[in-house]
Amino acid sequence: MNIFDVVGPVMVGPSSSHTAGAVRIGYIARKLLAEQPRKVQINLYGSFLATGEGHGTKKAIVAGLLGMQTDDERIPMAFELAKQQGVDVSFGEANLKDAHPNTAQLILQGISGQTIEVVGQSVGGSRINIASIDGIETNFSGDYPTLVVHNQDGPGYVSAVSTLLTEQGINIAYMQLYRSNRGGDAVMVAECDQEVPQHVMERLKQVDGIGKVTYLGMMGDE
Amino acid sequence: MYHLISDIIRQSEENECVFWEIVQQADADERGVSKEESFETMRKMYQAMREADEHYDPKVRSASGMAGGAGQLLHEYNETGENICGDFVGKVMEKAIKMGESNACMHRIVAAPTAGSCGVIPAVFLVAEEMLHLSEDQMVEAMYVSAGIGSVIAENASLAGASGGCQAEIGSASAMAAGGLAYLQGGDAGQIADAAAFALKNMLGLACDPVGGLVEVPCIKRNVAGAVNALTSAQLAMAGIKSAIPADEVIDAMRRIGNEMPSNIKETSLGGLATSPTAQKRIV
Numbered sequence: 369m370n371i372f373d374v375v376g377p378v379m380v381g382p383s384s385s386h387t388a389g390a391v392r393i394g395y396i397a398r399k400l401l402a403e404q405p406r407k408v409q410i411n412l413y414g415s416f417l418a419t420g421e422g423h424g425t426k427k428a429i430v431a432g433l434l435g436m437q438t439d440d441e442r443i444p445m446a447f448e449l450a451k452q453q454g455v456d457v458s459f460g461e462a463n464l465k466d467a468h469p470n471t472a473q474l475i476l477q478g479i480s481g482q483t484i485e486v487v488g489q490s491v492g493g494s495r496i497n498i499a500s501i502d503g504i505e506t507n508f509s510g511d512y513p514t515l516v517v518h519n520q521d522g523p524g525y526v527s528a529v530s531t532l533l534t535e536q537g538i539n540i541a542y543m544q545l546y547r548s549n550r551g552g553d554a555v556m557v558a559e560c561d562q563e564v565p566q567h568v569m570e571r572l573k574q575v576d577g578i579g580k581v582t583y584l585g586m587m588g589d590e
Numbered sequence: 591m592y593h594l595i596s597d598i599i600r601q602s603e604e605n606e607c608v609f610w611e612i613v614q615q616a617d618a619d620e621r622g623v624s625k626e627e628s629f630e631t632m633r634k635m636y637q638a639m640r641e642a643d644e645h646y647d648p649k650v651r652s653a654s655g656m657a658g659g660a661g662q663l664l665h666e667y668n669e670t671g672e673n674i675c676g677d678f679v680g681k682v683m684e685k686a687i688k689m690g691e692s693n694a695c696m697h698r699i700v701a702a703p704t705a706g707s708c709g710v711i712p713a714v715f716l717v718a719e720e721m722l723h724l725s726e727d728q729m730v731e732a733m734y735v736s737a738g739i740g741s742v743i744a745e746n747a748s749l750a751g752a753s754g755g756c757q758a759e760i761g762s763a764s765a766m767a768a769g770g771l772a773y774l775q776g777g778d779a780g781q782i783a784d785a786a787a788f789a790l791k792n793m794l795g796l797a798c799d800p801v802g803g804l805v806e807v808p809c810i811k812r813n814v815a816g817a818v819n820a821l822t823s824a825q826l827a828m829a830g831i832k833s834a835i836p837a838d839e840v841i842d843a844m845r846r847i848g849n850e851m852p853s854n855i856k857e858t859s860l861g862g863l864a865t866s867p868t869a870q871k872r873i874v
């Protein structure tokens with residue numbers, strides 16, 4: 369265990385799960401969208417819905433969506449900042465069955481029209497899990513550079529991705545595959561030890577049968 | 591690497607170094623950084639604690655309205671000289687409650703080990719630094735002592751109220767602060783371990799029963815209890831008193847107690863103070 373999870377992180381209170389974790393869910397969703405959001409619909413579930421008000425969970429998610437990190441003192445002002453930046457924010461209840469108690473569903477539209485739907489869970493301390501992207505199950509923490517590739521379910525995509533990454537000297541730490549149904553939409557999640565350069569993503573997008581490619585980098589904002 | 595408090599003690603004897611250096615070395619090894627880089631990261635944590643203390647705002651209130659202003663009242667009371675606990679303890683009480691309030695009011699704090707228990711370690715350390723005339727480097731060393739104790743608890747029990755009750759949060763913070771203070775007072779590895787053991791023993795079985803699920807009641811004032819408990823525990827150890835049960839066994843007892851605690855009093859707000867009539871009236 370990292371000792372800076374024991375003394376740390378530096379964060380805006382009051383709750384590591386309901387505030388810091390919520391900021392991280394928003395932050396990672398924004399990274400996955402890869403541009404400034406224009407319209408966001410935030411649906412809360414379970415304990416996020418029940419006690420979110422007192423924990424500032426809504427403000428925390430919006431702050432993350434605006435690119436703030438867990439120690440940003442502007443988190444309490446997130447609603448005002450969203451308004452200033454022209455981001456249209458609305459809230460609702462998430463209709464999920466048997467989800468983790470601290471869950472948020474984020475439906476985002478970016479300034480250039482990109483869209484993404486992300487379901488994030490705050491799983492303890494300020495650690496989180498991204499449980500689905502665009503309705504397809506995933507499981508990743510956002511602690512590593514993560515490549516998310518949407519493709520048609522079928523042979524050859526895994527090797528296309530791994531070959532491209534290997535060529536660049538990028539090691540895959542964890543890889544997971546999910547699909548909606550046989551031959552339908554599929555999602556591949558590769559958590560890497562190194563950053564994935566932009567041109568690799570461009571090349572991936574050109575592969576037949578690969579749709580959207582989203583990337584979560586560890587470096588500052590795009 | 592270490593897994594137990596006794597590992598840290600043994601390794602410090604074998605390598606002829608002190609408790610905190612074992613924790614620093616393990617961090618450097620684990621994260622692949624130099625010892626100096628590790629030290630500077632830890633310094634930042636301590637400095638962030640100091641900043642958080644300095645930025646306490648007496649006027650701010652939490653969204654629920656239950657938290658805020660108590661730090662200021664305690665400050666004014668301390669100024670009158672009527673606090674029979676004396677200067678040192680009075681200051682520790684004040685800083686602990688202020689930090690708890692800052693956290694509830696969405697200010698920046700350092701989770702140590704959690705946000706709910708963020709006031710315990712800075713209260714003890716910042717006052718010790720001032721009153722015992724210690725250097726910042728010494729404070730950073732003490733932070734490693736605390737981090738080592740906390741890591742062992744995380745590995746063998748828990749630091750989360752949801753899995754171990756409040757003994758895991760305020761209890762752990764208190765043990766971490768007690769060990770660090772014993773070090774700052776010149777205690778050896780054995781005394782550090784005893785100080786942590788005393789502090790934790792006093793907190794075993796503590797319920798996590800926050801009103802309305804918010805990190806406010808009883809959390810904020812429990813930071814005072816955790817901090818003062820750390821002070822007295824360190825003094826027992828410095829007097830040469832030995833814990834009858836070694837620190838590692840106390841931590842194991844904490845794990846077993848945490849497992850046996852009903853879920854009603856593990857951060858679900860379905861029991862304890864959270865279901866008292868007054869609590870139910872305040873939270874709608």
Ligand code: SF4
Binds near residue numbers: 704755798806
């Ligand atoms: S009562 Fe629960 S939420 Fe409050 S400090 Fe203790 S463990 Fe944390």
